[in-house]
Amino acid sequence: MQQVLVNIPSVPIFERVVRASADEVGRALGFSAERVEDLKLAVSEAVNNAIDHGNKRQPGKLVEVVFALHNDKLEVHVTDEGGGIDTIDFSRKVIDEQNLDAGMHRGFGMYLISALVDDCEVNSSQSGTTLTLRLYRRNHDHDE
Amino acid sequence: MTNEINEVIRREEFGDVAVLHIMTNSVDAVSASAIEAVATATAMRPITVLDFANVAFINSAGISALLKFVVSAKKSGYTLYAMNVTPHHQKVFKMVEMSRYMPPIEERDLAAYR
Numbered sequence: 001m002q003q004v005l006v007n008i009p010s011v012p013i014f015e016r017v018v019r020a021s022a023d024e025v026g027r028a029l030g031f032s033a034e035r036v037e038d039l040k041l042a043v044s045e046a047v048n049n050a051i052d053h054g055n056k057r058q059p060g061k062l063v064e065v066v067f068a069l070h071n072d073k074l075e076v077h078v079t080d081e082g083g084g085i086d087t088i089d090f091s092r093k094v095i096d097e098q099n100l101d102a103g104m105h106r107g108f109g110m111y112l113i114s115a116l117v118d119d120c121e122v123n124s125s126q127s128g129t130t131l132t133l134r135l136y137r138r139n140h141d142h143d144e
Numbered sequence: 145m146t147n148e149i150n151e152v153i154r155r156e157e158f159g160d161v162a163v164l165h166i167m168t169n170s171v172d173a174v175s176a177s178a179i180e181a182v183a184t185a186t187a188m189r190p191i192t193v194l195d196f197a198n199v200a201f202i203n204s205a206g207i208s209a210l211l212k213f214v215v216s217a218k219k220s221g222y223t224l225y226a227m228n229v230t231p232h233h234q235k236v237f238k239m240v241e242m243s244r245y246m247p248p249i250e251e252r253d254l255a256a257y258r
Contacts, residue, residue, distance in 0.1 A: 016172070112203075
């Protein structure tokens with residue numbers, strides 16, 4: 001197994017660094033262009049969640065992202081240094097009249113993650129939360 | 145007629161149409177506040193179109209910012225349209241049902257107004 005490790009301060013601009021890494025890793029694994037886009041979006045949502053909700057945008061706190069390249073899958077572990085959470089809501093969230101009128105325009109991230117990756121799981125403690133995303137390699141994916 | 149609102153949106157008007165060309169390639173948490181500021185300040189036209197030709201990436205923070213345009217159009221009684229949306233972003237818009245509030249429009253559909 002090979003690993004790519006990226007640590008960023010909890011500042012939104014650095015999410016783009018992780019996203020660029022996801023792009024390269026997805027391409028290196030031979031994922032289709034569409035799956036690379038899915039990977040980038042899911043990783044982006046996970047990192048933004050860690051920055052905003054885990055580390056509360058405190059620049060001194062790091063978000064650690066590990067891309068673990070297995071023979072059969074890619075795992076992405078996104079870990080914050082926050083105080084932990086009880087649950088994450090991955091249920092389907094869509095835009096509707098009610099939340100538009102109420103000015104509630106956020107909260108799609110976790111649903112998008114769950115819909116874009118093959119599976120995901122959360123492990124949380126008082127010293128931080130790790131969100132793990134998995135994308136399994138498919139027959140038409142190829143090594144570069 | 146075109147004029148620069150700021151670096152994230154370039155506005156073009158003709159007849160009843162306003163085309164808002166998104167100039168940033170990443171509609172995300174970084175560009176969201178600038179996009180929201182433009183959305184708040186932008187006068188809607190009967191046909192207002194967001195042009196995504198330059199946009200390579202959109203995430204949920206970006207979608208939240210774009211919803212400000214939807215709300216603004218809705219308040220004015222107009223419909224907001226989306227143009228030059230990539231297939232991937234069309235998929236994401238459908239997932240969150242953004243496409244209900246910002247249906248696609250083609251460049252050729254606007255030709256009659258020029």
